[in-house]
Amino acid sequence: MAVTLADVAARAGVSSATVSRVLSGNYPVADATRNRVLRAVDELEYVVNGPASALAAASSDLLGILVNDIADPFFGIIASAVQGELEGRAYGGPVPQKLAVVCNTGGSPERELTYLTLLQRQRAAAVVLTGGAVEDPEHSAALATRLRRLAAGGTRIVLCGRPPLEDAATAREARRGTSKRTASSAPVRSQGAAGAVLTVAFDNRGGAHALTTHLLTLGHRHIGYVAGPAERTTTRHRLEGHRAALEAHGGLDADRAERLTVHGGGYDRSSGYEGTRELLRRAPETTAVLAANDTVALGVCAALREMGLRVPQDVSVAGFDDLPFSADASPALTTVRLPLHEAGARAGQLALGTLPPPQDGMAAMGHELVVRASTAPPRAGG
């Protein structure tokens, strides 16, 4: 833990500068010299001092990934995919070269900011923020400011699974309550220029729309919605897609829609369980339940089962995300597949600069309706 460049240099009979050049490989060095250096490195079991080199070079090979909870497969899959892009080629094969710093925010805005500070402290080369954002205007503004500053400082920022940052002007308007945003509004500087904040977006609206349409087509007219936490963009977008589909189908009764919507505390199983009990208390006529995501859907199914209702004969249930376990659930879950892996990979490439950023700074991912056993037509007279 103590052998330094100078030691290697001494052993190889060269200057430390030369050793540095050999190791970073971005400067011509005579083959003979290089070999001698490499041998010395080997013999001394020299390992570069990362902090020292980061200090001198003003850069690091750390990449931050902010997730709600890495134990949730939704985030695990994305993080895994981001990681997959973190390797370069060397010695004739793929070799990891950057390190991923995974930060569990638990969905808390404060921790999100705290982690950003910690990553900035490490001079992380890039930061990927995953999952829905909290919609508190105060926090959004603070976060946007921080991210823009980071981006301006050279840290690549990628949002994966959350909407792009509002441009500053729009945000100001929004906070003033004037949302008369014209088509000819000023160009969004935060997206075109260098130091842009890039986005890989999921189609939460479209997915929920497809799911709701699927249920409507099956004949359901009493569709409950067990939603995620109210203040999340993901929650809002999915709900919007759901309501848009209802509206398209024959008008939306706002009060009724409100009554059929329950907000859970989180994207977890128990939210689905509790939410369903509440929902059926409010609206016993419900014949179908849309869940905030697959995990919530499992809780929905469990609650229904416990109430003596069969899925899908008595009540249909649908999830969202199509996590790996959904196909094997009881019953197999109808859901919407989000390209989590692909999105993560894309985010990783954008973060590394491997992939040229899209024109408008935003890559939109698709969705796919996956119909399985948990949805069926409502019972006659249901």
Add this chain to the structure above:
Amino acid sequence: MAVTLADVAARAGVSSATVSRVLSGNYPVADATRNRVLRAVDELEYVVNGPASALAAASSDLLGILVNDIADPFFGIIASAVQGELEGRAYGGPVPQKLAVVCNTGGSPERELTYLTLLQRQRAAAVVLTGGAVEDPEHSAALATRLRRLAAGGTRIVLCGRPPLEDAATAREARRGTSKRTASSAPVRSQGAAGAVLTVAFDNRGGAHALTTHLLTLGHRHIGYVAGPAERTTTRHRLEGHRAALEAHGGLDADRAERLTVHGGGYDRSSGYEGTRELLRRAPETTAVLAANDTVALGVCAALREMGLRVPQDVSVAGFDDLPFSADASPALTTVRLPLHEAGARAGQLALGTLPPPQDGMAAMGHELVVRASTAPPRAGG
């Protein structure tokens, strides 16, 4: 991105040393001075330069976590729990202070070593290695050497879910083929002293034993085993527990046990699927299948279903780990619960030094048999 300690010092009218003291908080500073410094920090939006401070202090606040794949909830849960321990208290609340570097090894020994090098380069404060180890003697030796060296250099090393490092002497013997290891063997230096390699171990043998006994008690006599990759310690231990139970129950027919064991390529669903087809081809009389883990068990169930066999009426199935989705699978999986979260938390505490290391360097975690719907007595005459 350019404001330094000196800038803050100038603004606060103190020396940079004082600023440093205020920020690290481990040295008395007059309240008035502290406030002035803090204000300057705030006004200048100063963020510590991590690399510089790591270099000067010869330490970093990075902690490495090696996992097979962070997308697998088994590892996700452990990693999440480790993370949970990474926060200290400040400003009257829990605040993350160390960063977790998560490394996906994909189960490859080379990548394991590569990542260790990268972490060593970063001067990581600790490294937690999770999941079963690959049993190649060459690699084990290389890995043990590396870990011991790291530990000796002050990096805390914790193995979570894999057996303790063999002590050097034992390893040498093993490689010579002489396994006459006496009870009075030399004390294992790698475990008692400072710089020890600590272990948090799962009871894979005990769990498999319990599961097999459960099936035997139900009346099963033709129990197949769809195992994980052959060279993993986890695979071996679970298989050993399984066979020990068979033996305890009435003698073990080695050939038969061999015929009823199929080794999958990995701990994934498709291994379970393929393995089951192979197993039933070899031994159609099978009335129960033990899977390498829960994920594999899902594949087992899928294959059986596809062959027209009902679970558990025709064939019982059991998993291992009790991952969250297992209770909601179709049918709900009988399995063995491993305290993944608790183990991860413990590993995190040991890695941080929050928890005093156990006497023998090893904390053994328990297991719990969880009987659900996927196991039942064999059909009469089965």
Add this chain to the structure above:
DNA sequence: CTGTTAGCGCATTCAT
């Protein structure tokens, strides 16, 4: 309690 002074180990000019 605070300031001064030396490095920490490396990357990078600038010479040669």
Add this chain to the structure above:
DNA sequence: ATGAATGCGCTAACAG
């Protein structure tokens, strides 16, 4: 193609 010299920003003695 290589070496010498400088400084990255911070911490840790050491004084005072």
